[in-house]
Amino acid sequence: MNERIFKVLEFERIVQLLQEQAASGLGKEKASKLKPLDTLEEVNELQAQTDEAAHVIRLFGNVPLGGIFDIRPHVKRSQIGGALSAKECLDIASTIYGSKQLKRFIEDIEEPELPILRDLTDQIVPLNQLEREIKSCIDDNGHVMDGASEKLRTIRSKIRTNESRVRDKLESYTRTKSKMLSDAIITIRNERYVLPVKQEYRGSIGGIVHDQSASGATLFMEPQAVVELNNQLQEAKVQEKTEIDRILRELSALVAEDATILLQVVEVLAVIDFMFARAKLGNQMKAARPTMNDRGIIKMKQARHPLLPMDEVVANDVEIGESYRAIVITGPNTGGKTVTLKMIGLCTLMAQSGLQVPALDGCEMAVFSNVFADIGDEQSIEQSLSTFSSHMTNIVRILHELDERSLVLFDELGAGTDPQEGAALAMAILDEVVQKNARIIATTHYPELKAYGYNREGVVNASVEFDIETLSPTYRLLIGVPGRSNAFEISRRLGLQERIITSAQSHIGTDSRSVENMIASLEASRRGAEQDYEEAMELLREAEQLREELEQQWSQFEAKKEQLYRKAEEKAEKAIEKAKEEAEEIVKELRSKRNQAALKEHEWIEARKLFEDAQPKLAKEKGKQVKPKQENRALQPGDEVTLLTLNQQGTILNKINDHEYQVQVGIMKVKAKRNELKFVKGKEPLIEKPMATIKGSNYHVKPELDLRGERFEDALHQLEKYVDDALLANYPRVSIIHGKGTGALRKGVQEFAKRHPQITSYRDGGMNEGGSGATILEFK
CATH class of the missing domain: 3.30.1370.110 (Ribosomal Protein S8; Chain: A, domain 1)
Structure with missing residues (x-):
């Protein structure tokens, strides 16, 4: 990738933002080396890492990456026999502990699957023994503790005893000879306890002078009585340092034994920190993972410039590479053309670096082998080149290096020279890039290029919108519509006399007026299409909501119907059981009379009645419900009816044919057949309206x-x-x-x-x- 493009598109600022998101020096170092990759497989791997980390952040908000340090220099020094300081040993122990916390955090996540993070954390070997050895010798402030060894505990006990004896002796001087002292305090000079003695009492105190004040009025003296005690104290401190050095050498040797594992753990932690730094930056920008391709296709919905405040930047839809390979953006200055150009280039570099892009979900980005740009005033004073010469030198280099896997960004192509020649040169350069099948986005203010997209295959015009009412740009990118000259409209709104405007218009050629009229027609058509689209989408959303409501009501109706059927079946079963029992009783009664004389007529009639009463009535009632009586009454608009399929009341709107009606049910208008409608009451006549x-x-x-x-x-x-x-x-x-x-x-x-x-x-x-x-x- 061309290094110059990073400065032109301000990619370095993205790197700075990424470094701020890193939790450790390991991640910051990797972020500082961020560069776009140029192979689809590598870019997809980076994007998958970022997406996995982003998923963890969305679920848990943060990850435990604290207490991790770049311990590689310490580990390498221990490998060559060097002794580490207490602070360096503590950093190693802290990093081991941080790696274990991170490993445990990832392992405890059950959903979702995190194949990349799990593979990385599987490479983290918890060095518990080394951590315990270091923590047992060094406290959280980086000091070697008394318990690091029995000898160190003895030595420090001796040091405290000697210090106490020295202080006691010197405090007796502060009490009995305070007049000879500049201040009744005990201080230290050359690591020995001394007293601030007035110059004139030097001989009275006696001893060794270690220092004097700036004025010479005070001498810092070690009285002869404490010289030996100070000597004993210094000897104990030398023994203490020797023992501490021995302990640290032992710990350094332990570090050297695990050096290979430690370096591997550090590398894994650096990769994970870098992953989460990219994910945090994407979350901060409200960015989305792009689908990458190697076909030169870019599709972004509501894309924003990554370096502009979200509440100020205007989001735009951008598409190139599929239906067309080149976009020519025209429009007024300060309208947002250059910002759009930089946004596309910067998002491309970010996507190829494994970063998410500030656009809606579903965006698609391409992997380019090179991104070229000629943006801004790059006049070279040293080379005494004009603006046009400087730009042309850069363009010549770009034309020489580009290929079909290149993205080219030209700002104000052909500017800085005669307009007619500049426009012709711009069209020739565009033709050259298009013929090489590269992707190109160029901005220009030449009116000759407004019709360029209509005469070239694979080229489309675009513009930045300008609001005539407010006399300001809206920064909206309109693909398919070339920029329209607004000079006459702006002048008219600013109060320029109409006769002057009319005179100016008479100097415009027929072709120019035709182009302007065409552009105006395109803008009107676009606005109409956008309005129709919004209305259609609103109707679609309303229809989807109605469908969801109907499905919910239908589900409730089916559930209620099923419940009623179950109750009816239970009731029928109970009625049948009861009928069987009564029939059995009747049969028993008849059998008991079998041997008697023939039954009398009234007894048979009574038995038949008992059988009839034993029949379950529910079956008859259910039969009537299953086959309702059909209504033949003709319905009229305004009649109130019940829609049997939904069990809802409605009003007849009109008659479609002899068997079908349109019915208003709440806010819905539905079609229903006559046998699905039950008449409730007719329309009541109204007076007036x-x-x-x-x-x-x-x-x-x-x-x-x-x-x-x-x-x-x-x-x-x-x-x-x-x-x-x-x-x-x-x-x-x-x-x-x-x-x-x-x-x-x-x-x-x-x-x-x-x-x-x-x-x-x-x-x-x-x-x-x-x-x-x-x-x-x-x-x-």
């Missing part, structure tokens, strides 16, 4: 109002009259059906509810009440 009619002293009004399809003003007028009627009918609540659409009617209904004095509250409908397509009003 009021929302309620009066019968005697009672108001009759439906508990819902459907405003879908109405104009905004008409809908609010109907709503006002309906609320008055509903209040007269003493309804506690009503449902206003306004649909989802653009949301304007929903907002109008809720604004009306806020202002109305009789409406206590309002809310969106529930799952079975129309969702956000309906508003429920609560009355006082």
Whole structure:
């Protein structure tokens, strides 16, 4: 990969951000060496590592990577016989402990499968014995403890005894000869305990002078009485150092024995820390794992520049490499062309480095062998090159090195020279890159290139949107629409006289006006298509919600039906058992009379009646339910009916044919056959078109109002009259059906509810009440 591209696209800032996410010096070192790879297999392996680490972070928030140090220099020094310091030994023990904690954490995760992390942690060998040896000799502050050896404990006991004796002796001087001292304290000079003695009392104290103050008025003296005690103390301290050195040499030897394992553990920890650093950076950027390919295809939805604040940057959709290999972006300066160019290049480098890219899930990125860029003012003062010469020198080098696996980014191609020649040169350069089958994205402000994409195969025009109303760019990338010149519109809004604008327009050639008109037509078509798409998606979401509600209701209906069937069968079984028992009793009765005289007529009649009474009645009732009587009544629009398949009441909207009707059931309109409908009551005649009619002293009004399809003003007028009627009918609540659409009617209904004095509250409908397509009003 060309090293110069890292500076042009500010890849170094990504590396800095990645280093900040690393938990140890091991991870920081690997992050500092981050470079894009150029083979699909290697990139996929890195992306899989990052994705696995990101999954752990999403589930657990963090991983135990604390207490890990780069101990490789310590281990290597121990291998050649060097003695480690107490702090270095402690770092080794801490790293061993940290590796065990990480290994245990990964092993305890049951779901999901983590093949990469498990394979790495399997390589971590817990050196428990070495850790215990170090921890038994060195405390958490890096000091060798008294218990490191019996000899060290004895020596330190002697040191404490000698120090106590020296201090006791010197404290007697501070009490009895304080007038001779500059200050009644005991201090240390040259590792020996001394007193601050006034110059004039030097002879009175006697002893060895170790130092004096800056003014010379104070001498730091070791009285003769404590010289021998200090000598004994220093001797004990020398013995202490000798013993500590011996202990550290032994620990260093133990480290050397396990050096190979320690270096392997450190390398594994470095890889894992680097994995999680990449995952944390992706989480911070709200990035997604890209699907990588080697076909030069880039597809990103709502992609953002990685280095711009998320609350300020405008996300854009970018696609190249499949239907077209080149994108030519036109539009005004400061419109976001260069940012878009850098975003695509930087995301490509990040993806090839194993980093996730700031875009929606499902993005696709390509692995390029080289990414070339000519962006910004790179005028070389030393070489006395003009801006155009500097850019052209860079472009010549790029054209010489690129191939079909290259991504080329040109900013303001052909700028810095005569416009006509620059535009011609830009088209020739674009043709050359396209012919070599490389992927190219170029920005330009030359009007001649606006129609370039329509005359070249594999090339598409694009532009950055400009808002004429606010006279500012929106930073939205519009692929398929070339940039439109807004000079006349901007001048008109800024107050330039119309006659001047008209005169200027007369100087524009017919071809230029045709291109501008074409672009304006394309923009209008695009806006219309986007609006239609949004409406279609809204309808699709509403239909999916209705389907989910119907499926849920149907499941409930089937469950209820099955429950009723089970109860009926149980009841039938009990009735049959009872009938059998009664029949047995009758048979016994007849057998008891078999040897008697013939039965009389009234006895036979009574026995027949007993048999008839013993028959289970449920079977007959169930038979009637299974075969309901068919209704032949013709239904009319407005009739209220029951839809038997859903067990829901509805209203006939119209008759489709002799056997089929359209029925309004809640917020749904469904088709139903005549045998699926049960007549409830006919439509009541209404006077004029009021929302309620009066019968005697009672108001009759439906508990819902459907405003879908109405104009905004008409809908609010109907709503006002309906609320008055509903209040007269003493309804506690009503449902206003306004649909989802653009949301304007929903907002109008809720604004009306806020202002109305009789409406206590309002809310969106529930799952079975129309969702956000309906508003429920609560009355006082």
